[in-house]
Amino acid sequence: MKKKASRAFGLSLIEVLVTVCLLSILFTGAYGLAGTKKKAMRRIKENNMAMYALESLRNRILADVMRDFTFDVKKAELYIKDMYLPFTVTAETVVPSEFRDGRKILRLKMKVPTTNDAIGRIYVREVVLP
Amino acid sequence: MKKIGFTLIELMIVVAVLGITCTYFIAPINQLHHWLKTDDAEMVRQQKLTEAFMLVRTAFYDSSFVEITGPDELKLSGGKWRRILRLKSGEGIRVETAGGGRQVVFDGAMRFSAFQFLDAKTVWCQTQIDSARLPMVWRCGK
Numbered sequence: 001m002k003k004k005a006s007r008a009f010g011l012s013l014i015e016v017l018v019t020v021c022l023l024s025i026l027f028t029g030a031y032g033l034a035g036t037k038k039k040a041m042r043r044i045k046e047n048n049m050a051m052y053a054l055e056s057l058r059n060r061i062l063a064d065v066m067r068d069f070t071f072d073v074k075k076a077e078l079y080i081k082d083m084y085l086p087f088t089v090t091a092e093t094v095v096p097s098e099f100r101d102g103r104k105i106l107r108l109k110m111k112v113p114t115t116n117d118a119i120g121r122i123y124v125r126e127v128v129l130p
Numbered sequence: 131m132k133k134i135g136f137t138l139i140e141l142m143i144v145v146a147v148l149g150i151t152c153t154y155f156i157a158p159i160n161q162l163h164h165w166l167k168t169d170d171a172e173m174v175r176q177q178k179l180t181e182a183f184m185l186v187r188t189a190f191y192d193s194s195f196v197e198i199t200g201p202d203e204l205k206l207s208g209g210k211w212r213r214i215l216r217l218k219s220g221e222g223i224r225v226e227t228a229g230g231g232r233q234v235v236f237d238g239a240m241r242f243s244a245f246q247f248l249d250a251k252t253v254w255c256q257t258q259i260d261s262a263r264l265p266m267v268w269r270c271g272k
Contacts, residue, residue: 059269086261
């Protein structure tokens with residue numbers, strides 16, 4: 001009587017290594033996705049911060065300008081100092097070539113610096129000064 | 131007869147490979163777990179901040195004058211009628227219109243103090259967003 005060849009019990013080395021490799025690849029993918037989500041969330045947070053901060057500055061400056069029709073960059077810098085923000089905000093006045101009546105644009109910028117895992121960005125809000 | 135099971139060398143290689151893999155992946159696995167747990171809640175909080183901003187800004191843009199009618203209440207007029215209410219000591223906001231109202235509770239993402247009068251078109255309130263603190267100024271008109 002012919003004896004049936006017995007099947008090897010368990011997994012071979014190659015099978016185990018392939019499984020470990022596949023798990024590593026899957027995990028790396030999941031980690032990358034979670035990282036992307038994390039970056040997106042940080043960006044949403046910074047967007048919110050910029051929205052609130054720049055809108056507030058714009059409104060404060062407009063309220064000033066409409067009260068006595070004067071504006072000073074130093075005053076805007078004082079207002080910026082009045083805010084406790086984790087990012088740098090700057091103010092500058094620009095005279096665009098298309099404005100021939102003496103009006104200026106106040107440009108407010110919030111700079112988010114580059115970090116290890118995110119590229120820096122600049123949020124800009126402009127106010128036309130009378 | 132065919133050999134059954136692993137040799138010692140094979141077992142040692144598998145254990146070494148698993149050991150190295152675990153060493154490299156334990157910290158990221160923990161971090162991944164933490165991110166997945168916390169990020170969804172944070173995302174919802176940030177969406178609420180955006181929604182509140184759009185609600186309040188639209189209300190101010192659509193009106194010409196603002197009046198503080200109570201410690202936690204603003205009335206906007208001159209354009210579309212709006213009423214803004216400060217909820218839960220500044221941890222939420224409600225904007226009422228002629229046709230109804232919407233409210234947002236920030237779940238700790240933001241907190242703001244009572245409104246202060248600046249002029250007939252402008253009010254301000256001290257606002258805390260995460261670690262940032264700013265005097266939030268709202269002004270009527272675009």
